[in-house]
Structure formats: C-alpha cells, structure tokens
Amino acid sequence: MQGATYSLPPLPYAYNALEPHISAQIMELHHSKHHQTYITNLNAALKSQQEAIQTADIPTQVSLQPGIKFNAGGHINHSLFWQNLCPANSSDAKPSSAPKLVEKIKATWGDETKFREAFKTALLGIQGSGWGWLVKVEGGKEDRLVIMTTKDQDPVVGKGEIPVFGVDMWEHAYYLQYLNGKAAYVENIWNVINWKTAEERYLGSRADAFKVLKASM
Amino acid sequence: MSTTLLRSFIFRSALRASASASSRKAGLAGTTFVRGKATLPDLPYDYGALEPAISGKIMELHHSKHHNTYVTSFNNATEQMAEARQKEDIQTQIALQPLINFHGGGHINHTLFWENLAPTSQGGGEPPTGGLSKAINDSYGSLDAMKEKFNAALAGIQGSGWAWLVQDTQTGNVIIKTYANQDPVVGQFRPLLGIDAWEHAYYLQYQNRKAEYFNAVWDVINWKAAEKRFK
Known part of the structure; x- marks a missing residue:
C-alpha cells in the first residue's frame, strides 16, 4: 500500500502582498521553510508508519503518533492560514465579503468589536x-x-468542528517584525483576514474547508 | 534552588509568607498585604558579551522585555492570588494557578538561564569538572555524547519550551528532560543547566535554523554555575 505524500501548496499571493502588516521576509521564511519542514517531517513519519503497519510493529506505530499529529497539524494549520489571509487592499479583506458570517458573529458576540476583543484576548492568553x-x-x-x-x-479536527479562520501565534509568525510586541501583530492581522474565504468555510462543510490539503497530495 | 540570583527572590517570598500569616493571625481583614515583589535580576554580563553565539539584540530583548514581562505578570498574579485568599475565593485561586505556573516559571527559568550562560572570556564553554563531570560521564559516556542527546532533545520540542540537564533528587543521577512552555523544573528534579528553545531565544539571529543555535550555545555555557547547583 502506497501512502500519501504531501507537497507545499503555493501561496495564493506574493510574499510581499501582506505588507506592511506581515513582512515579506516573515512570509517567505514561514511558507518556504517552516511550512515545508512540517511537510517533510510528516511525509517521513507517514513512511515510517507504513513500514510499521506492514511489519505489524505496534510499539513503533504508537511512538510515531505524536510526530504525525504535530507535523500533520502544522501542515493543516498553515494551509488553512495562507488561504484565510489576503492583501489588505483586496475586497476580500472587508467583513462585508462575509455577510452571513458577520450576521452570526453579531448574533453571538453582540457586535464585531466585541468579537474582535474576545478573539484578541484569546490570542494573547x-x-x-x-x-x-x-x-x-x-x-x-x-x-x-x-x-x-x-x-x-x-x-x-474535533467532531463537527469546521475552522473558519485561524491566526498563527507562534513567535516565528511575527517576531522578525513585531519582536515582543505581539499585541500589535494581533491588531494588524485584521487588515489581512480573508473574509471571503471565511464566509465560504462558514457556509460549507469540513471537506470544503480542507480541500486545500487534498490538493497538496 | 541554590542560585544567587533567585536567593533574594526566595527570601522576599518567605518574608511575604510570614507577613501574610501574621496578618491572618491578627485578623486584619481589609488591610493591604505587606509583600515583596519579584524583580528583574541584572545580567551578570553585557548584552553583547555572548556574541557571536547569541546576538546583543536578542539578549537585550530577551532580558529587558520578555523576562521583565514574566516578572510583571507574576507579580500581578500573586497580588490577585493574595486578594482571592483573603476573600476565601477558591475559584479565583484555582483560576490563577496556570498564570502563576507560567509567569513564575518564566521568571525562574530565565533567571537560571542567564546564570548558566557566560562569555567565553569568563569561562563560557569550558567543560565541567569534578562530580558533575563524573556524573555526566556515568550517565552518557562523555560530555560530547551528552551534548548530542541534549541537542536532539531540544530539536524534538514541539512548540515552545526548554531542555534541562537535571539531577534526580532520589537517585542523584543527571538526566536530560524537556519542559513545555515555561513549566519550571520543580519537585523530584533539580535544575542544573537550561537552554531556552522558545523562538524568541534565537529567531532574530538564526530564524528557522534552530539547530545552528543549539550547536553554538554550548560555546557560552557556564558549567561552573551548573557545578554549583549539582549536589
């Protein structure tokens, strides 16, 4: 049985397209180095897992699981993240591109500002x-x-959970530009959230949200 | 914990504990707690002194911003804890525990870290001697073999965290252990030597090439500090 091999999905915009909110240097390292490393390590772990399954080596299968979760998670998270960002001057970067989602956000948190406050508190916590x-x-x-x-x-990936948009809070996502000032990164990220993608994920199924992963196999 | 830098902090904590115990005894409800605060310890060398292994800019941000934030946040959390204790508000006391672990851990870890680093001109990188050297050889065969395993442990941390050479207080053996986030080395194990694997510890200089940082940091390890912690 041949296992899946994943490859790095191309960014849907140029490395400098999110400036000044996220620098080109951050984007290039983040995509071409960090994301690529998760994929390389995931493919290696999946290959070892295939071998362990073929030889019915259960201890090895179990020992590989944390590495698979970590690296597959890294691949999943970054793939979703690139898609839920877009240049600030794009119409997709406006919440009006997500009418149904914004309606639900208002119904849930009262208004957009309260939602952003709650999201910020969660990120900084x-x-x-x-x-x-x-x-x-x-x-x-x-x-x-x-x-x-x-x-x-x-x-x-919990039961019934569909990620709408995510924000990476690893230091590598902001440190070269924001240093220890992560609150400013969390503030500025709103300028480059792709609300059109968010609306599609909100209205769609989990399979829709994860289609970028299928495409990277 | 036997480090000089932490001693004053511990001493003040002890003062605080006795102060709050006596105010409870005296039944002085509503009075402000007399208590000491954790403070940012001075670095025992200049920010640029660990170059080229660790850049001056990293050291300055790491010490004056990151460590300082742990100190401030720890003081806030202990203050709130003192209030919650006074009000006998158990829910709040429990809710504060992760913050105390995180920020208190951040304060302890960085304090130990600064002390177990040193410029090469002040002995950084000079190999351990005596009992610690023997214990490392007993456990790992050689110092180089230990470093190799230590670097593998650092590289294997999934997320933010630290790797430590610790001493098992039950057996006396030295062991390499990794800890997530700012979880401090407490309980059964005694911290001897820690290396910070958070991205803020190396990213400005090494970016994603963290293996290079893990190799270079040994040039500025202060084994004398580790020897003092070893019992």
Whole structure:
C-alpha cells in the first residue's frame, strides 16, 4: 500500500502582498521553510508508519503518533492560514465579503468589536506556541460559532468542528517584525483576514474547508 | 534552588509568607498585604558579551522585555492570588494557578538561564569538572555524547519550551528532560543547566535554523554555575 505524500501548496499571493502588516521576509521564511519542514517531517513519519503497519510493529506505530499529529497539524494549520489571509487592499479583506458570517458573529458576540476583543484576548492568553481559531461547530439545534485556542500545532479536527479562520501565534509568525510586541501583530492581522474565504468555510462543510490539503497530495 | 540570583527572590517570598500569616493571625481583614515583589535580576554580563553565539539584540530583548514581562505578570498574579485568599475565593485561586505556573516559571527559568550562560572570556564553554563531570560521564559516556542527546532533545520540542540537564533528587543521577512552555523544573528534579528553545531565544539571529543555535550555545555555557547547583 502506497501512502500519501504531501507537497507545499503555493501561496495564493506574493510574499510581499501582506505588507506592511506581515513582512515579506516573515512570509517567505514561514511558507518556504517552516511550512515545508512540517511537510517533510510528516511525509517521513507517514513512511515510517507504513513500514510499521506492514511489519505489524505496534510499539513503533504508537511512538510515531505524536510526530504525525504535530507535523500533520502544522501542515493543516498553515494551509488553512495562507488561504484565510489576503492583501489588505483586496475586497476580500472587508467583513462585508462575509455577510452571513458577520450576521452570526453579531448574533453571538453582540457586535464585531466585541468579537474582535474576545478573539484578541484569546490570542494573547496563549501560553507558549499555538493558534487562535474562529470555529463553526455543527450539531445541536443550530450551528454555533466559538473561539478556540490550540497549543503548538494541534489542528481543529474535533467532531463537527469546521475552522473558519485561524491566526498563527507562534513567535516565528511575527517576531522578525513585531519582536515582543505581539499585541500589535494581533491588531494588524485584521487588515489581512480573508473574509471571503471565511464566509465560504462558514457556509460549507469540513471537506470544503480542507480541500486545500487534498490538493497538496 | 541554590542560585544567587533567585536567593533574594526566595527570601522576599518567605518574608511575604510570614507577613501574610501574621496578618491572618491578627485578623486584619481589609488591610493591604505587606509583600515583596519579584524583580528583574541584572545580567551578570553585557548584552553583547555572548556574541557571536547569541546576538546583543536578542539578549537585550530577551532580558529587558520578555523576562521583565514574566516578572510583571507574576507579580500581578500573586497580588490577585493574595486578594482571592483573603476573600476565601477558591475559584479565583484555582483560576490563577496556570498564570502563576507560567509567569513564575518564566521568571525562574530565565533567571537560571542567564546564570548558566557566560562569555567565553569568563569561562563560557569550558567543560565541567569534578562530580558533575563524573556524573555526566556515568550517565552518557562523555560530555560530547551528552551534548548530542541534549541537542536532539531540544530539536524534538514541539512548540515552545526548554531542555534541562537535571539531577534526580532520589537517585542523584543527571538526566536530560524537556519542559513545555515555561513549566519550571520543580519537585523530584533539580535544575542544573537550561537552554531556552522558545523562538524568541534565537529567531532574530538564526530564524528557522534552530539547530545552528543549539550547536553554538554550548560555546557560552557556564558549567561552573551548573557545578554549583549539582549536589
């Protein structure tokens, strides 16, 4: 049985397209080095896993799991992240590109400002490396929106959970430009959120949100 | 903990503990707690003194901004903890514990870290001697073999964290252990030597090439500090 091999999905914009909010240097390192390393390590771990399955080597299969979760999570998170960012001068960067999602945000948090405040508090409360996500949770009487933080590279893959957009809070995502001033990064990231992508994920299924991953196989 | 830098902090904590105990005994509800505060320790060398292994800019930000934020946030959390204790508000006391672990851990870890680094002109990189050297050889065969395992441990940290050479207080053996985020070395293990694997510790100089930082940092390790911690 031949396992999947993943490759780095191309960025949907140039490395400097998110300036001045995220520098070209950050974007280039983040995409071509950090994201690539997760993919390289994921492919290696999956290959070892295939061999361990073929030889019925259960201890090795178990020991590979944290590495698979970490590196697959890194691949998933970054793939979703690139897609949910866009240049600030694009019409996609306006919340008006996400009418249904914004309606739900207002119904959930009162108004957009309160939502952004809550999201910011969650992001700045992360202790160590991690991500903040707006997530649609399916099930129950109606779908809900929740803000989630995940540690390290844990991906949002729980039952009924569909990631709408995410913000990378690893230091490599902002340090070259913002240094220890991560609050300014969290403030500026709103200028480059791709609300059109967010709307599509909000209205779509999990398979829709993760289609970028299928495309990278 | 036996470090000089932490001693004053511990001493003040002890003062605080006795002060709050006596105010409880005296039943002085509503009075402000007399308590000491954690403070940012001075670096025992200049910001540029660890170059080229660690740049002056990294050292300055790391010490004056990052470490200082842990100190400030730890003081805030302990202040709120003191208030919650006085009000016997157990929920708040529990809610504050992760903050105390994180920011208190950040303060302890960085304080130990600055002390277990030194410029090469002040002995940085000179190999350990005596009991610690013997313990490392007993556990790992040689100093180089230990460094190799230590670097593998650093590289294997998934996210932010630290790697430490610790001493097991039960057996006396030295062991390499990694800790997530700012979890401090407490309990069964005694910290001997720590290396910060948070990205802020190396990113401005090494970016994604963290293995280069892990190799270079050994040039400025202060083994004398580790020897003093070893029992």
